[in-house]
Amino acid sequence: MRYLRNIRWGIATLSLVLITIFFLDFANLVPPVFISSILSLQAGPAIIHVLGGSGLAIAGLAVILAATVLVGRVYCSHICPLGTLQDIFIWTAKRKFKHRKFPYSKPQYLLHYGISFIMIAAAIGGSFFILNFFEPFSSFGRILSNIVRPLLFLLNNFAALLLSKQQMFLLYEIPLKGLTVSVVAATLLFLGGLFWLSFYYGRYFCNTLCPVGGVLSLVSRLSIFRITIDNEHCIDCGLCERVCRARCIDSEKRQIDFAACVGCFDCLSSCPTVGMKYAFKKTKEPPQAPVDDARRSVLAAASSGMLWFFAAQQPAPAAGPTYEETRRTPVVAPGGRSINQFTSHCTACHLCVSTCPTHVLQPSFFEFGIAGIMQPRMDYSVSYCNFDCTLCGQVCPTGAIQPVLPEEKKVLQIGKTHFVKEDCIVETKKNDCGACSEHCPTKAVRMVPYGKLAIPEVDNQYCIGCGACEHACPAAPRKAIFVQSNAVHGVAKKREETKLISPVSTPQEFPF
């Protein structure tokens, strides 16, 4: 039984390392199909994905639930990267304070289930306000995407600079554009809080705030294999309680609250006798939570409910079409289908942000409303959407951005272009420009005669809203051409033009 801890260590490390690589792979070396397969085992995104109806996620979720029914919440210590991150913090705590222990504390099941229920219900209702702060995979993703990745870029850029002096271009500088201060601050706050909680209280987050932990805790009540204390062999040494990071072992009463157990198997390794068993066994149900606990849970639930109500309030629709207001609605990535579809499935893990090769996908904060906190949007001040790229839809683990075929993407209209002649260089400086039309991959923006000059003309039936024109526009401080978001994505027309005929041979060999 002691080998179980080593297996856990191996799987958890693998899961943590793989997910870290996925988020830091800025050169897009990992095949997207591998990423999406591995991430189908992430319970939070899988639940959201299944609610939206997806094959791969259903398989992933089935595996997680089956494992939980069979052997308990092993997910929390094996697959969940945020769980492993907390284990690293806990390990640090134990290293620093040799005798640090996390004594038994009665699990607050009702509080936990209440919080989880509210988060999931709110998400189904369309508000990701609370869920997006606590969904473990997404929280871990944001730590990588918004904190670790920029640090890696800085390190890389320093190395690239040194190497380029030696004419070595293996590494290259990566622009640190589009970092959202509010998102970085929120992520740092979360990371600090998580460190503090796990340092002093073990896996408290997993048994109080984590919505995935809540669901799996409920499911683990059905578990067939359970860890129990064998009264015959137990010598009351209390070592198991001392090592338990979930604080679910009451060594005095020789009882284990198995629904709070995260399946790390440290207790099995710690037992000096054979007093701990992990076996097929029907134990008596965990004791009901005392009344005061329940009352507290109800209060918590009620207050969270109010929070949800507040969160679900969409921002008031823009009143007048001023320049700023016409640009206020964020543009959803191709594959998001509509603002509604996207915002009601995105847990803000920021994997698309990390994956996007042009960096046009950047985290929002409140741009999608409070309910869509931190969900990514297209930021054309940073870059524009590559015409042939469909990576974001291929890696998105929740189905918020759905996979689209390259040919479908090339006519997928995520917004329409709006041209303001009064702000255009051609009008203000009386000079030729044409940067917008130059960059347009569909030639929805064309230059038409304007006196002796040429000025842009937009034909939105061909526009896909990629933002190339907006990004290239040199007009400042206001762009003369920009994309207005499509609330529901449309289909653009493809420009059909006759094939030009190549000259066979001209009588005059050269025209000069």
Place this chain on the structure above:
Amino acid sequence: MDRRSFILRAAGATVLAGTSSAFGNLRLFGEGMWESTPTNAFDLVAVKGGEPDVMFVKGIEALGGMKAFVKKGQKVVVKPNIGWDVSPERGGNTNPKLIAEITRQCFDAGAKEVVVFDNTCDNWQRSYKNSGISSAVTGAGGKMAPGNTEGYFHDVTIAGAKNLTKAKVHELIIESDVFINVPILKNHESAKLTMSMKNMMGVVWDRRAWHANDLHQCIADFAAYRKPDLNVLDAYYVMKRNGPRGVSEEDIITMKSQLISTDMVTIDVAGAKLFGADPADIRYIQIAAAQKVGRANLDQLNIKRISL
């Protein structure tokens, strides 16, 4: 410096004193003298009817071979057009076969290093890869260098410029011994046609500044900054409309032509005629000729025409 090269340089400097493109022409002239090839070095070589690499082989021969431009141990920077994430058949980027051949010939001439880059419009990694240029260059032993962030670009001043007096230029252009400019001929919504002078926009960091301050004037201004030692205009696949990115292969005609010259104005005038446009309609050519960046009157120039 040994005696021989001193004499050559002195001779070249005397002959070409007063022109700012001394280095490119000097080598050409010096080599011609020493190997006693015909002294009437060509101002422009036009080739027609072959594959891009074959046309270059024939064309550069007429100019005394790559050895006339690249000396042993020199560092060469090659600047193709790699602006767009499109395949070679789309005619948006310089033909990879041509870039491979140029890279190969630079090494044959004794180059220490051949480095290729562009400040692309579309995502640079995808453009490098899908243009076929990245694999063409590395296959020929050269290196691809990034031009995607401001850190690689350094402030320079441009003497005699009207609008573009300052720019940030890629360090490879500043540091390299030999600069070979390899544009592609195509239609361009902003500049009408893009050829050698327009291709220079990819060696600077801030292109928006050009667009915002009279594009044609800026193109002509920058042409005086650092004249390439050699310009090779790729006109194999030619985009006749919807440029510079193009919408599909329907926009392309196969022209199977190539122009080579050390003079950007000369090659752009010839390129415009090859395209079927009137050089007088393209303002940056007119401004550059007026600012004495190069010679526009093809009638007075020595042109070698090769049909394969």
